[in-house]
Amino acid sequence: MNPAKVLQKEEIAPGIFLMNLETPRVAAKAQAGQFFVLRVDDKGERIPLTIADFNRKEGQIVTVFQVVGRTTAKLADLKVGDELATLVGPLGKPTEISQFGFTVLIGGGVGVAALYPILREFKKAGNFTYTIQGARSKEFLIWEEKLLAYSDKLILTTDDGSKGRKGVVTDPLKEVLEKEKVDLVFAVGPSMMMKFVSEITREYGVKTVVSLNPIMVDATGMCGACRVEVGGKTYFGCVDGPDFDGHQVNWELLLARQRMYCDEEEIARKNNA
Amino acid sequence: MPKIKAQEQLPKERIHNFNEVSFGYTLEEGQKEAERCLQCKRAPCRQGCPVGIDIPAFIALIKETKFLEAAWKIKETNSLPAICGRVCPQEIQCEKFCTLRHKDEPVAIGRLERLVADLEIEKGFKIPEVRKKLKTPVAVVGSGPAGLTVAGDLARRGYPVVIFEALHQAGGVLVYGIPEFRLPKKIVQAEVSYLESLGVSIELNTVIGQTLSLDDLFKEGFKSIFLGLGAGAPVFMKIEGENLNGIYSANEFLTRVNLMRAYLFPEYDTPVKRGKRVAVIGGGNVALDAARTALRLGAEKVYLVYRRTEAEMPARQEEYEHAKEEGVEMLFLTLPVKFEGKDGWVEKMVCIKMELGEPDETGRRRPVPVPGSEFSLDVDQVIIAIGTRANPLLISRVPGLRLNERGYIKVNERGRTSKKGVFAGGDIVTGSATVISAMGMGKVAAQAIHDYLS
Numbered sequence: 001m002n003p004a005k006v007l008q009k010e011e012i013a014p015g016i017f018l019m020n021l022e023t024p025r026v027a028a029k030a031q032a033g034q035f036f037v038l039r040v041d042d043k044g045e046r047i048p049l050t051i052a053d054f055n056r057k058e059g060q061i062v063t064v065f066q067v068v069g070r071t072t073a074k075l076a077d078l079k080v081g082d083e084l085a086t087l088v089g090p091l092g093k094p095t096e097i098s099q100f101g102f103t104v105l106i107g108g109g110v111g112v113a114a115l116y117p118i119l120r121e122f123k124k125a126g127n128f129t130y131t132i133q134g135a136r137s138k139e140f141l142i143w144e145e146k147l148l149a150y151s152d153k154l155i156l157t158t159d160d161g162s163k164g165r166k167g168v169v170t171d172p173l174k175e176v177l178e179k180e181k182v183d184l185v186f187a188v189g190p191s192m193m194m195k196f197v198s199e200i201t202r203e204y205g206v207k208t209v210v211s212l213n214p215i216m217v218d219a220t221g222m223c224g225a226c227r228v229e230v231g232g233k234t235y236f237g238c239v240d241g242p243d244f245d246g247h248q249v250n251w252e253l254l255l256a257r258q259r260m261y262c263d264e265e266e267i268a269r270k271n272n273a
Numbered sequence: 274m275p276k277i278k279a280q281e282q283l284p285k286e287r288i289h290n291f292n293e294v295s296f297g298y299t300l301e302e303g304q305k306e307a308e309r310c311l312q313c314k315r316a317p318c319r320q321g322c323p324v325g326i327d328i329p330a331f332i333a334l335i336k337e338t339k340f341l342e343a344a345w346k347i348k349e350t351n352s353l354p355a356i357c358g359r360v361c362p363q364e365i366q367c368e369k370f371c372t373l374r375h376k377d378e379p380v381a382i383g384r385l386e387r388l389v390a391d392l393e394i395e396k397g398f399k400i401p402e403v404r405k406k407l408k409t410p411v412a413v414v415g416s417g418p419a420g421l422t423v424a425g426d427l428a429r430r431g432y433p434v435v436i437f438e439a440l441h442q443a444g445g446v447l448v449y450g451i452p453e454f455r456l457p458k459k460i461v462q463a464e465v466s467y468l469e470s471l472g473v474s475i476e477l478n479t480v481i482g483q484t485l486s487l488d489d490l491f492k493e494g495f496k497s498i499f500l501g502l503g504a505g506a507p508v509f510m511k512i513e514g515e516n517l518n519g520i521y522s523a524n525e526f527l528t529r530v531n532l533m534r535a536y537l538f539p540e541y542d543t544p545v546k547r548g549k550r551v552a553v554i555g556g557g558n559v560a561l562d563a564a565r566t567a568l569r570l571g572a573e574k575v576y577l578v579y580r581r582t583e584a585e586m587p588a589r590q591e592e593y594e595h596a597k598e599e600g601v602e603m604l605f606l607t608l609p610v611k612f613e614g615k616d617g618w619v620e621k622m623v624c625i626k627m628e629l630g631e632p633d634e635t636g637r638r639r640p641v642p643v644p645g646s647e648f649s650l651d652v653d654q655v656i657i658a659i660g661t662r663a664n665p666l667l668i669s670r671v672p673g674l675r676l677n678e679r680g681y682i683k684v685n686e687r688g689r690t691s692k693k694g695v696f697a698g699g700d701i702v703t704g705s706a707t708v709i710s711a712m713g714m715g716k717v718a719a720q721a722i723h724d725y726l727s
Contacts, residue, residue, distance in 0.1 A: 025479070025484050025485065026484065029483070029484060029485075039441060043534070043540065043541045043542055044542050045533065045542040045543040045544075046441075046533070046543070070542055071542060085441065086441040086477075086478050087478060088439065088441075088478040088479070088480060088484070089480075089483065089484065090483060090484070091480070091483055217525060217528055217529060217533070217543075218439070218440060218449075218528060220439050220480055220483075220505075220664070220666055221505065221506050221664050221665070221666050222449075222505040222506065222507070222524055222528070222664060223507065223522060223524045223525035223528050224507045224509065224521075224522040224524065224525055225521075225525045227509075227516050229516060234509065234511075234515070234516060239665075239666055252617075253516055253617075256518055256616075256617030257516070257518060257617075259518075259617070260518045260546075261544045261546075264538065264539075264544035265544075267538075267539050267544075268538075268539050268542065268544070271539040
């Protein structure tokens with residue numbers, strides 16, 4: 001069987017939780033850039049979450065999530081020792097790791113957790129890692145020390161200026177693109193952030209990889225809920241991604257499809273209250 | 274004398290619930306229907322059964338009111354009779370060959386199968402004695418009709434069998450695809466639990482190709498592997514506007530409603546859009562399932578849009594009749610050409626009328642567009658049910674596994690693939706077909722695996 005036991009739970013920022021899960025088979029195969037799907041209980045929805053770290057020897061994976069809807073709220077209510085109804089993975093293609101040269105890695109909000117294992121692999125592969133982390137304000141800046149450990153340079157931004165630079169991640173991005181010959185940009189975070197990052201890097205002709213997070217159901221290529229358009233062609237985010245060329249992504253479509261169940265989320269919230 | 278009718282929920286009632294449409298026979302009705310059987314010596318009906326059920330023998334037992342014995346007789350060759358009795362297209366299989374069809378109607382073999390299978394579920398299964406436990410474990414990938422059949426047949430021969438299933442419930446298309454009103458989930462669960470009582474174990478939430486590779490399975494000690502993956506990947510039309518919100522593949526729509534129980538939202542967490550004006554594209558059983566599901570979710574208007582005519586529809590006759598009774602409007606000789614939307618949501622479907630031309634490679638007359646016949650339909654939900662293709666997730670990653678030109682696994686007539694010890698069957702070999710054809714291939718492959726391991 002595939003156990004999925006909660007070994008540790010910690011609120012690392014307001015509404016943002018870290019969870020350490022025992023799931024040996026998933027941990028054994030996990031690679032940077034991949035995700036897993038969970039269902040909290042028998043009435044639960046299947047949602048994809050990022051594999052933020054893994055320990056193959058101990059058979060554990062780490063995920064970091066923000067409470068946004070019913071499933072993440074239920075997940076945050078679990079206690080150490082509880083079992084998830086479903087944990088399946090690792091899913092999606094691993095991030096392509098190679099010696100690119102000067103790389104800029106951008107993590108927004110809770111996306112920083114997804115960025116961390118990718119950053120670690122980029123660094124190990126011999127890249128210069130220029131990391132930009134953005135959040136609303138200082139209490140939402142997570143895993144700063146972990147990023148620092150693998151970053152040749154780490155820039156922090158907050159919307160309100162409570163820590164690091166006041167502003168958004170695209171400000172320091174523009175500066176580094178002006179100053180350096182950047183070989184690759186990798187961005188993960190809110191779709192709007194990834195869209196703006198891609199628009200800027202396009203002007204500089206710098207290859208940009210983004211990690212998309214469309215709505216999924218089975219996440220094995222069976223349903224097509226996660227359709228994304230890249231370069232005018234339709235792909236399934238779950239099996240063809242999650243990483244795509246940011247310059248080719250149809251961002252309007254992605255943003256619209258992510259809002260598909262807004263009304264139902266509202267119903268679920270009221271039903272919960 | 275025609276077939277005895279089985280009682281059904283009235284159309285105007287059943288479109289408001291997900292309960293099963295047909296109540297099936299009562300024991301009295303079944304016994305009466307069994308008396309219609311001529312007990313032909315040659316038993317032509319048997320040649321129409323892909324799993325080789327001794328049809329006259331089980332019907333004779335029903336005639337003698339030995340209902341449970343009849344179920345056991347079926348179970349000698351078919352582990353999933355309550356499923357088959359409901360979803361097999363009997364009109365093109367066993368019942369097609371029934372001698373009575375020349376006089377009036379064939380014997381209702383499917384309904385009789387369902388009757389005794391349901392009775393056995395109610396009374397408790399008789400677990401056949403399994404001979405000595407063998408020491409050659411077999412892995413079955415996928416818990417749909419093909420995989421369940423292989424698992425059942427091998428378990429009965431004494432093999433330790435483990436089924437690996439990617440989803441969180443066993444049954445494959447029987448639980449994610451076929452709706453509750455046609456095949457109740459508790460029936461699938463009961464027949465799966467029968468296999469478990471034969472010693473089959475099922476590992477859910479395990480995606481072979483991601484969680485474990487085929488080589489991992491061999492390393493874990495499995496001596497042979499059966500791939501019953503299904504033809505899981507949905508095909509889209511590749512026309513303008515197809516990714517607008519409100520447009521689903523049938524796989525997604527049905528998975529949300531069936532496997533995830535979205536019809537019970539918000540008691541269950543998974544939502545599904547409830548369209549008011551729904552178009553379902555396609556003419557097969559899946560299209561009808563989607564159309565009838567949309568009605569039950571409260572649609573005011575459901576169109577079934579098919580580019581050929583009623584005569585070419587691959588759907589089961591009974592389900593087509595049910596859909597018509599329920600008010601699904603059929604638009605034949607019609608092909609969608611683009612979707613138009615507003616603020617990201619589908620609003621209109623532009624179609625073109627078709628006419629039938631020369632026969633194509635399937636022998637059916639090829640539909641060709643009538644120039645200038647475009648028209649548009651106002652819709653707020655579209656479900657694409659034009660078929661599936663092989664899901665490449667696992668099979669593209671197995672070195673040495675040969676595929677055919679359409680991307681399905683190449684096998685010999687016994688289900689053997691190009692990779693040593695690996696067998697395959699069901700839709701991943703044939704492309705989209707029926708539950709029973711997958712089961713038939715499973716039976717053949719189980720015998721081949723047994724021969725391979727002996």
